[in-house]
Amino acid sequence: MIELNDVRFSWSGGEPLLAIASLQVARGERVFMHGPSGSGKSTLLGLLGGVLEPQRGSVRIDGFELSAVKRSLRDRFRAEHIGFIFQMFNLIPYLSVLDNVALPARFSEQRRKRAADISGSLYDEARRLLAAVGLDPTVYADRQATQLSQGQQQRVAAARALFGRPQLIIADEPTSSLDADTRERFITLLSSECRASEATLIFVSHDASLRSQFDRQIALADINSAARLETAA
Amino acid sequence: MTLLPLAVRSLWNRRATAGLTILSIAISVALLLSVRQFSEQARSAFASTISGTDLIVGARSGDINLLLYSVFHLGSATNNVSWPFYERLAKHRQVAWAIPLSLGDSHRGFRVLGTNDDYYRHYRFGDDRKIEFAAGRAPADLYDAVIGAEVARTLGYKAGEQIVIAHGAGSTSFAEHADKPFTVVGVIAPTGTPIDRTVHVSLAAIQAIHLDWQSGMPAPKGQRVSAQDARQQDLTPDSVTAILIGLKSKIDTFQIQRSINEYRGEPLLAILPGVTLQNLWSIVGNVEVALLAVGLLVTAAGLVCLLVAILASLNERRREMAILRSVGARPAHIFALLVSEAVGVAALGMLVGVLCTYLALAIARPLVQHTYGLLLQWPAWSLTDLAILCGFLTAATLAGAIPAWQAYRRSLADGLTIRL
Ligand SMILES: Nc1ncnc2c1ncn2[C@@H]1O[C@H](COP(=O)(O)OP(=O)(O)OP(=O)(O)O)[C@@H](O)[C@H]1O
Numbered sequence: 001m002i003e004l005n006d007v008r009f010s011w012s013g014g015e016p017l018l019a020i021a022s023l024q025v026a027r028g029e030r031v032f033m034h035g036p037s038g039s040g041k042s043t044l045l046g047l048l049g050g051v052l053e054p055q056r057g058s059v060r061i062d063g064f065e066l067s068a069v070k071r072s073l074r075d076r077f078r079a080e081h082i083g084f085i086f087q088m089f090n091l092i093p094y095l096s097v098l099d100n101v102a103l104p105a106r107f108s109e110q111r112r113k114r115a116a117d118i119s120g121s122l123y124d125e126a127r128r129l130l131a132a133v134g135l136d137p138t139v140y141a142d143r144q145a146t147q148l149s150q151g152q153q154q155r156v157a158a159a160r161a162l163f164g165r166p167q168l169i170i171a172d173e174p175t176s177s178l179d180a181d182t183r184e185r186f187i188t189l190l191s192s193e194c195r196a197s198e199a200t201l202i203f204v205s206h207d208a209s210l211r212s213q214f215d216r217q218i219a220l221a222d223i224n225s226a227a228r229l230e231t232a233a
Numbered sequence: 234m235t236l237l238p239l240a241v242r243s244l245w246n247r248r249a250t251a252g253l254t255i256l257s258i259a260i261s262v263a264l265l266l267s268v269r270q271f272s273e274q275a276r277s278a279f280a281s282t283i284s285g286t287d288l289i290v291g292a293r294s295g296d297i298n299l300l301l302y303s304v305f306h307l308g309s310a311t312n313n314v315s316w317p318f319y320e321r322l323a324k325h326r327q328v329a330w331a332i333p334l335s336l337g338d339s340h341r342g343f344r345v346l347g348t349n350d351d352y353y354r355h356y357r358f359g360d361d362r363k364i365e366f367a368a369g370r371a372p373a374d375l376y377d378a379v380i381g382a383e384v385a386r387t388l389g390y391k392a393g394e395q396i397v398i399a400h401g402a403g404s405t406s407f408a409e410h411a412d413k414p415f416t417v418v419g420v421i422a423p424t425g426t427p428i429d430r431t432v433h434v435s436l437a438a439i440q441a442i443h444l445d446w447q448s449g450m451p452a453p454k455g456q457r458v459s460a461q462d463a464r465q466q467d468l469t470p471d472s473v474t475a476i477l478i479g480l481k482s483k484i485d486t487f488q489i490q491r492s493i494n495e496y497r498g499e500p501l502l503a504i505l506p507g508v509t510l511q512n513l514w515s516i517v518g519n520v521e522v523a524l525l526a527v528g529l530l531v532t533a534a535g536l537v538c539l540l541v542a543i544l545a546s547l548n549e550r551r552r553e554m555a556i557l558r559s560v561g562a563r564p565a566h567i568f569a570l571l572v573s574e575a576v577g578v579a580a581l582g583m584l585v586g587v588l589c590t591y592l593a594l595a596i597a598r599p600l601v602q603h604t605y606g607l608l609l610q611w612p613a614w615s616l617t618d619l620a621i622l623c624g625f626l627t628a629a630t631l632a633g634a635i636p637a638w639q640a641y642r643r644s645l646a647d648g649l650t651i652r653l
């Protein structure tokens with residue numbers, strides 16, 4: 001599913017931040033990636049999402065060579081195949097909860113089709129996902145995104161990431177603004193939803209205590225030789 | 234893509250700011266359009282001050298000067314046209330009608346015009362409109378007067394009113410023809426031309442009140458001619474101030490004009506009112522250009538408002554842009570979203586501006602008609618107005634492209650990192 005080979009990345013003019021000889025993630029695998037703050041986790045996710053371009057090496061998702069194509073193609077690929085969840089403030093404030101969940105359909109033909117295939121219509125699928133993440137659609141669907149609690153907002157973000165069954169879900173510290181209880185529940189929910197839609201999940205956090213809930217855990221420092229080079233120097 | 238609903242909802246979310254921006258654009262557009270309408274209407278009102286007259290004849294002076302005193306009743310003639318010449322002209326086989334005008338006296342600041350029945354029969358203004366009476370009739374008796382609509386309104390005169398004519402054009406003239414009072418017998422319906430500000434009497438009346446005057450002074454008491462005695466005298470004038478001519482065939486206009494201008498009997502000048510009106514407007518028209526420039530500057534200020542509003546919102550919307558990017562919006566989408574918001578605000582502002590122009594006119598119409606007797610026309614949108622509106626939208630698009638470009642660049646640099 002994910003294949004990184006000999007990838008080098010540094011922010012413009014800076015020190016090399018990432019040097020990954022090889023990273024492979026299988027389809028449907030749920031991976032926990034951790035590392036200290038500033039170690040380059042978000043940067044790596046940017047490479048996976050095709051937002052950033054490595055200076056060297058290849059990034060393949062589902063057999064698609066991200067690093068070899070133009071930015072507009074990478075943008076399209078991301079729209080079709082990847083769902084993102086961020087740390088906080090994931091929602092567009094002026095859209096309703098339902099519209100936030102169905103937002104990917106505006107930019108991706110495939111996800112729009114798949115969503116419609118699953119539940120009959122876009123909004124029905126959005127309602128189904130809301131229910132799946134534990135938000136009663138009859139109560140929350142028409143609320144303004146800003147009227148939800150942090151935990152609820154993150155669940156809406158998860159529903160949106162899952163909308164239209166993208167093959168890859170990338171979550172960048174989605175639980176760090178949540179309290180311990182909510183965090184547990186959120187992760188359980190996300191894992192099971194990913195399993196249900198057979199999506200690969202990359203879950204990033206600096207909090208190593210969450211690792212037990214995932215199929216596999218990766219410490220960024222273990223695969224990133226740039227960090228070792230730096231500490232050695 | 235279905236970006237439009239996003240743009241609409243984003244604008245609705247910021248409706249207070251967006252509303253104010255729309256308002257400021259509406260005001261600036263309304264101002265520009267009103268200025269345009271105003272100058273268009275002023276121009277056409279100006280051009281329609283006199284119509285149907287082929288030539289204006291006066292003593293030789295400047296052509297604008299002749300137009301000013303004969304049609305606008307502004308300034309005064311340096312010299313007159315002899316009565317025999319008028320008679321020759323009136324009988325000329327190519328001339329359909331000739332209206333004699335005799336100016337020089339006034340009544341409480343309003344000019345007094347001496348003329349004959351041909352004036353009421355042949356004088357035309359605007360779109361071939363003739364003089365109509367709101368009340369009463371044309372003068373029949375020697376001491377009958379007919380007043381314009383504004384004279385009637387300002388001085389509160391009605392038919393039957395007794396008035397006294399003052400010698401000279403000033404409103405504070407002390408020399409009055411008090412011994413020969415006139416009776417107002419008619420009020421002319423509003424025309425929107427200098428007629429509204431004029432008191433009309435017969436040519437003979439002008440002659441009568443000056444019978445006993447010598448070099449601008451009333452005669453000593455013993456030599457006065459009474460109003461009744463004047464009726465017995467020969468009241469044929471020696472001269473007139475100007476003559477309006479209608480020709481039987483327009484083709485003769487230039488030929489007659491040339492022969493009058495080359496007439497050896499006395500120094501005369503014949504002008505084509507249309508041409509001279511245009512010359513005059515080209516002098517007055519500079520004001521129009523200045524007004525238009527002000528209107529354009531205000532509109533530019535409206536656009537700057539739009540630009541400022543969008544730029545100010547960009548920072549708080551940085552997160553929104555990153556979220557949109559993460560769900561698949563390409564930088565081009567971000568660009569299009571911001572530009573369409575700018576264009577939407579500008580278009581709405583423009584629409585409100587056009588409505589405001591109508592509203593302002595609807596309010597101004599009765600006021601102006603009541604105060605000035607001028608009937609404002611509903612806007613006649615010309616290609617120029619259309620071009621102005623299109624130009625404005627284009628400018629708004631360009632203005633919107635500035636913040637859109639900034640957001641585009643930023644969305645590339647930020648990637649998916651969401652910054653506060
Ligand atoms: N847009 C950027 N431009 C330049 N440098 C950047 C940019 N984003 C991140 N960096 C740098 O790259 C390094 C890694 O940042 P990154 O955000 O990947 O860390 P992280 O592991 O996600 O940290 P955290 O756990 O705090 O989110 C940091 O030193 C940061 O300063």
Ligand SMILES: [Mg+2]
Binds near residue numbers: 041042043172
């Ligand atoms: Mg990070």
